[in-house]
Amino acid sequence: MxxxxxxxxxxxxxxxxxxxxxxxxxxxxxxxxxxxxxxxxCDYLDTGSDYQQKRLGEQFAPVRRELYRQLSVAGGEKAAALFNLIEVVTFGYFHDRRDGQDAEVFAAIQALRRTLSPLHVPSAPMPVFAERLKKEYDTFVKQQPQQITDAGSAPEILDRALALLTEFSGQDFQSRRFLNGMIGYVKTFHPEIAEHLTKQHEAGRIVLPGQLTPPPEPPHVHGPECHHHHH
Structure with missing residues (x-):
């Protein structure tokens, strides 16, 4: 053979x-x-990545649910809103990019954590996606400061997120497991949100979690009263 x-x-x-x-x-x-x-x-790229995203999306669902549970306990709705923002920005940036890697997302979360630290001293220029995430965070804080966790609480929240995401991603530096899982989760369980975010990204607009779902849906895809993430 x-x-x-x-x-x-x-x-x-x-x-x-x-x-x-x-x-x-x-x-x-x-x-x-x-x-x-x-x-x-290559013919196998699209069919393979769609199947892989759906499979990893289903594996990511319980991990995501546990993360939101931990975040809600640690900092309530505002803490969950911070990770929701990270998911939204990540999906918008990477949903149609085959070359994206988990390491880029982790580097961006770490960079955001550093900039929110009181001891932060700006050093080298941030990677492109890290700049995007920081810009979206700053815009959200400016527009809806009462809805998202502040700079004082954010580092602990971001540490928790990084720990769980690193565990899901695995040890491979070139892994796409988290990206495929998160993108697959949104496409599989929230196709209307995936479509909404894709359109927003194409229009080049700033994406905010408050705009995630059209009325009469609740503004966020998380929270104890919401059943979105209990799949």
Whole structure:
């Protein structure tokens, strides 16, 4: 039989243009775009990433629910609103980018945490997504300061978020597990929000959690009274 050109163990079933040979579906799914430089016109990219996002979205749902529970206990609705903002900005920025990596999201959350610290001394320029997240946070605080956690409480909230997200992402520096899980979660369980955020991103507008869902839906996709995240 033709062995997979990547693992050389399982049977190769798919033609891989990047590796010019047959690859097994498991290696294709796990390593595409991270360890394998796939050409953008590969037939397996779209179908594979949609399936993978849905599967990881279902795995991410209980992790996300636990995170919101912890955040609500630590800082109530305002703490949950801060992570909601991170999710919204992350989805808008990465939902159509195949080259995004979890490390970019973590670096942005860490950068935001540093800028909110009283001891912060600005150093090197921030990465692009970190700049975007900081800008969106500043805008939200300016427009709706009573709805989101303040700079004093934010570092602890961001630490909790980072711990859970790192655990979900795994040890691989080039992982996309969190991004695929979060994007897959929104697309699978909240397709109307996914569509709304995609349109907003295309229009280049600032996205705020208060604008997440059109009335009569509640303004946030979280909170003890809301059943959105109990899937």
């Amino acid at each position: 033709s062995r997979c050109v990547y693992c050389n163990q399982r049977k190769g079933k798919r033609s891989c243009p990047a590796l010019t040979g047959l690859i097994c579906s498991q290696c294709c799914g796990e390593h595409r775009l991270t360890r394998i430089t796939c050409p953008p016109d």
